[in-house]
Amino acid sequence: QLVESGGGLVKPGGSLRLSCAASGFTFSTFTMNWVRQAPGKGLEWVSSISSRGNYIYYADSVKGRFTISRDNAKNSLFLQMNSLGAEDTAVYYCANQDLASGYGFDIWGQGTIITVSS
Amino acid sequence: QSVLTQPPSASGTPGQRVTISCSGSGSNIGSNTVNWYQQLPGTAPKLLMYSNNQRPSGVPDRFSGSKSGTSVSLAISGLQSEDEADYYCAAWDDSLDGWVFGGGTKLTVL
Numbered sequence: 001q002l003v004e005s006g007g008g009l010v011k012p013g014g015s016l017r018l019s020c021a022a023s024g025f026t027f028s029t030f031t032m033n034w035v036r037q038a039p040g041k042g043l044e045w046v047s048s049i050s051s052r053g054n055y056i057y058y059a060d061s062v063k064g065r066f067t068i069s070r071d072n073a074k075n076s077l078f079l080q081m082n083s084l085g086a087e088d089t090a091v092y093y094c095a096n097q098d099l100a101s102g103y104g105f106d107i108w109g110q111g112t113i114i115t116v117s118s
Numbered sequence: 119q120s121v122l123t124q125p126p127s128a129s130g131t132p133g134q135r136v137t138i139s140c141s142g143s144g145s146n147i148g149s150n151t152v153n154w155y156q157q158l159p160g161t162a163p164k165l166l167m168y169s170n171n172q173r174p175s176g177v178p179d180r181f182s183g184s185k186s187g188t189s190v191s192l193a194i195s196g197l198q199s200e201d202e203a204d205y206y207c208a209a210w211d212d213s214l215d216g217w218v219f220g221g222g223t224k225l226t227v228l
Contacts, residue, residue: 033217035163042120043155043163043206045217057216093162102169103210104153108162 002094007112014084014116020077020094020109028072031055031097033105034079036090036114044090047079048097061087084116121146122207124220131228135195138223140207141188146218148188150210157204157222166205167192194225202227 006018020032034046047068048057056068067080077094091113095105122142130136140152154167165174170190171183182193194201207220 042204042222043157043208043219045208045219048217059216060214095163101165101174102151102153102172104165104168104174105155105163105208106165106174108164111162 002096002107002109004092004094004109004112007092007114009115009117010084011118012085012116015080015082016084016114018079018081018092018094018112018114020079022075022077022096025096025107027075027096031103032068032070032077033095033097034068034077035093035095035105035108036088037093037111038087038090041090046092049077081114084114086116088114089116090114120221121211121214121218122209122220124205124207124223126221127224127226129226129228130194130197132197132199134197135193136197136225137194138192138205138225140190140192140220142209142218143188145213146188146209146211147185147190149212152183152185152190152207152209154183154192155206155208157206159203163206197227199227201225 001024003021033048049068065083069078091111093111095108098106151169155163156166157163167183170185180196204222206222211218
């Protein structure tokens with residue numbers, strides 16, 4: 001199970017830190033991802049972090065503004081979001097990436113809503 | 119504009135067979151396997167198909183996937199009302215070093 005938290009209303013230019021708490025699987029062995037969905041729009045991958053945190057990838061749309069991290073001891077995934085703009089308004093999901101499922105995103109959280117507005 | 123191209127909508131009547139296409143390029147579908155996700159209204163996405171044509175446990179065999187070159191297709195046979203959802207294809211893109219999704223296809227069961 002994955003449970004996101006940290007969403008809310010933030011002003012343009014502001015910052016926010018999302019958390020994702022994992023349970024029921026061996027978190028430390030899975031690559032983890034953040035995926036977002038703007039209102040009425042499709043899915044957009046945001047960032048990935050490998051199991052040990054040594055491989056990190058970002059979508060061009062967030063590179064330089066967002067930072068993904070994890071704490072395997074606490075079974076937690078994070079997304080630090082800075083310089084937020086209206087285009088970042090979305091539901092943010094965390095999802096694991098399962099080698100046994102062709103690296104598919106096998107477990108998803110319920111999502112946390114970020115609204116960027118003045 | 120999504121890197122992977124899907125039709126925005128598809129429809130069928132109960133019992134029919136429908137297919138949803140997804141086209142990409144050599145750096146994504148042409149080089150890597152594709153996964154499909156189903157998103158029911160108001161819920162988080164669910165992994166529906168992985169590695170082009172493999173069904174996770176619990177996914178009915180009415181769902182099937184295929185791949186040819188830089189395109190993939192998802193087929194749903196024996197369409198049911200509960201299949202009404204948004205469907206997304208996704209693949210790793212070697213040039214972008216990231217996952218790319220299709221724009222999504224809204225399936226309506228008439």
